[in-house]
Amino acid sequence: MVAESLNKDTEHLWELLREVPDPEIPAINLVELGVVRDIEKVGDLVKVTVTPTYTGCPAKQFFNSLILEKLKENGFDKVEIITKLSPAWNTDWLSDETKQKLMDEGISPPTMDDKVVTCPHCKSTNTKEVSRFGSTPCQALYSCKDCQEPFNYFKCHV
Ligand SMILES: [Zn+2]
Incomplete structure (x- = not known):
């Protein structure tokens, strides 16, 4: 379950971030992992809200740079990453489909x-x-x- 914005403007951005694999588990992407919580577009500024899987996760910095890189590649130069630690990432954010992918x-x-x-x-x-x-x-x-x-x-x- 992802708190996906209904805004048409951000649909394309969600699609782009679905193409970014988790650096540790390439079979699933950052949206499926529940790391990307929200995407907002204010003028030409893209705001991405990110919740790391857990605060001590060394992959945390990678998530941000992967998101920035992906958006930049697609012409989005003004990106702000907002790290949101509360509510903490939890396993409910993984869909059954994502859990099955992990099992596979x-x-x-x-x-x-x-x-x-x-x-x-x-x-x-x-x-x-x-x-x-x-x-x-x-x-x-x-x-x-x-x-x-x-x-x-x-x-x-x-
Ligand atoms: Zn067994």
């Missing part, structure tokens, strides 16, 4: 309390954490006790 990538989608982690391979919740830091700082390495497969879990907290 072998990544378990985040749950708010990090307690029940579902294996993306066999859907078992009988899983255990192997390492707090997986292939990227935002992911933890887990293994499934049922199918024995290792997988990444998309963390909500560091």
Whole structure:
């Protein structure tokens, strides 16, 4: 669920930002990730409201530069990025479709309390954490006790 503006002017901008993949999980884009909260156009100034997935996320700076770059490439030179930390990013902002995309990538989608982690391979919740830091700082390495497969879990907290 994205708080998408109904303004026709910004529809094209939403489309552009849908083309920006998450630097850590290229299968999903910044809009699907819920990082891009709002886009507003005031004259020729584009205001993008961004909520990072979590405040300690090292990808945070990348999000902003990726957004700026994408808009610049398409002729939008005046861009203001507004970082909004409240309400905090939460897993409800991921649609079921996005969660399924993560599963297809072998990544378990985040749950708010990090307690029940579902294996993306066999859907078992009988899983255990192997390492707090997986292939990227935002992911933890887990293994499934049922199918024995290792997988990444998309963390909500560091
Ligand atoms: Zn499994």
